[in-house]
Amino acid sequence: MRLIDELSLDALEGSRPADSLTVWAWRGDSLVVAEPLEVIDWSFSDIAAENRKVAQEVSLTVADPDGTLGAWRLDDPLAVTGARLQIIYRVGGAGAVNYGMYRLTSNEPDEVTEFRVIDEYGYVEPDGPLEPHKRWKSVTRSVVKLEAVDLTVEPDRDRFEAPESPKMGATVLSEVKRLLNPYFPVVVDPGVPDIGVSRQLVFDRERLEAVQDLLGRVSARYRMGGDGECHLYPRATNPVWRVGPSEGLVRVQRKQSFDGLYNRWVVEGKEEGSGNPVRSSVSIDSGPLKYGGPHGRVPFFYSSEMITSTAAAVLYAIELRAQFIASLALELSVECVPRPELQAGDRIEVGCPFDGRLAWIPGEITSIKRAGTTVPGSTSLTVACAYGDVIAALERTDWAKHLTGELPPLTWDRMPSTWGAGPSMSWDDLP
Template identity: 30%
Template sequence: MWPLSTEARIALAQSHSVRARAIVSSPTYGVLTLPISGGSVEVDATSKVRRTASLQADPRWWPRSPTDLLAPYGSTCQVDYGIVLPSGATEWIPLMTGHLDETSRTRPVTGSGDITVKVADPSQRVAEDRLDVPAQTIANAPAVSEITRLVKATLGPQLDVVDETGSGAVASVIVIERERWDVVEKLGDFLASEPFFDPLGRLVIRPQPTLSRSPVWTIRTGNRGSLLTAKDKRGREQVYNRVVASGQRTDGVPAVYATATDTTSPAYYGGPFGRKNRFYTSELLTTTAQCQATADALLARTRGLGAQVEIEALVNPALDAGDVLLLLDPETGETRHIIDKLSIPLTPDGTQSIATRSDELPAET
């Protein structure tokens, strides 16, 4: 969750005004704070491109040439959400930084005539930058430095990188056939981490978030509550209670492996839910310890997928995928949820959609 001042937290709990802005930078046009009349920012931790935005802008900014401000040929955009504080000042929360992906309009004009501008975070650029010929990762290089090298080769040496793993683990040499970002994600799995771009456009490499983290925000029903609706879902799809991670060898040497088993959630292995294994194989895993770390991280991703909640709530623009929420509901009691997806509307009358998962089921009655 993006840090909020005490004044901003108080404002979110009561009626307040909001603002939105998009700062667009073009290689030829320069920098402009683009007036936007609406749109939203979507954050999806399950997608290759984690952050995307769709913005509504005045039709006079329609790009008539490839060098215009809103032409998707190199322009970048930072989208911010403003909380108007009781003092009258505005506290700006960065939502995403990325490249313009598409600009579109509809003619003849029957309504406002606004154009739609779509923005995608830098992972799309890295994914698009496929190798001309196969290459290899550098031998004896730490996995973090290899992730950094592969991404900076696309985005430039000026890219800020935030490593929250503190790992110096060295991965085996692997062949990069074409897909640069796929290898970045594979190296992330090796580190039991997730690489992604944060709201400022920085590359972040952090351990897989889990429900054991402390809640950053409380959503409650009732008087002064922010929860509007909650759609509960219970299912078995994508739920695994054991992960087997193993190495991949072609030299006849037996591959190493390790397992991670769910023994505490309602879907625990061997209980009423049954046994449901997921198998993961990678040439990067050469020791039992590496296999164990990867298995643990993959199990953390799937824990709680069987107990999903789709929430419609009052907007908190500082929330992010991976944050843990505390949900207070008279019917279900107090449960913790980890955010997988969320939407931040850029209009004052919008509400926030949040998709979460939890392995804390309501108490039986």
């Protein structure tokens, strides 16, 4: 979540003057346009970094009354050869939220030229249609469409020229800092663990993919902050905001799809020594996903020469089934009032009507879309909710206690038709 002051948080909860954007254009340490750009309309998208390497994208349309912002040359002020946009979201009647620094990737002017007759004493156009002391003057009205992305595009474009490996004694966090510090400061948020990495590890070509792989070993991610810094943050965090019918929620919708809903896992390999094929499988044997039940037969196949015995095949099939059940997710589409501080990767609670009451379901924001003209529109969120958390909210129970045996286990037969999944958490504050 971006930093925001208490006054702005209070203002976001109620009526206020119109919000606005302030956008400065830089190249290196110098402003290339003396005044902030005049923004006509804008849109932002933000996707969790594990789903897209460069997570944040910005589209702006800015006024260009004197026709100087549309780029011709590669050294023009808003040329794509290094110009950066500093974007600040100003909360009407309160403070401001730094959105961050963005690398300009596209400059597209849209110009309309009109010709007008003006007075000019002494001017005569020979054989022209105008009377003496009149002439034509062209007037150009222009806007410029700008596209920009967050600064992780810099290490993403700077790929390794040759394979690299970690130094002696390197850790996940030291390696991530080594790979990213040439481009921006790296901040490690609370809760991110650190472990050693082997010198046998090889980084080949893609720098940002190497960062993603390293952080995956400690269940962490990266995202750009409001001041041009890169934050390393843990996947599992506490909710940072609650949105419901009386707390900024405009609309919430959900969707189910049967794509990827497997119910049997088949693992194949070759027996060590003889090379004979080995094969084993496990299924879901009860509930709505029962193999051979109304859902049908939907096998998932895995083959590897690392599987060298029937016992190994059985164990890995069981592990694949467990990973699948843990990954089940319900996706909520949430439309809410403008919330400039939220980022993809934040966890929130969404109040959903269910059985005559409000069920508070926690989930992780996987994408955000914002748009506006001179007045910001609503914020659209995609929120992935853990299946266990959905069950806990709908049944007013603590899913974790069922898993640990403190409460009787929940079976597939008790799963409602509306469901999803992801990491689980405790719900001691549920009504």
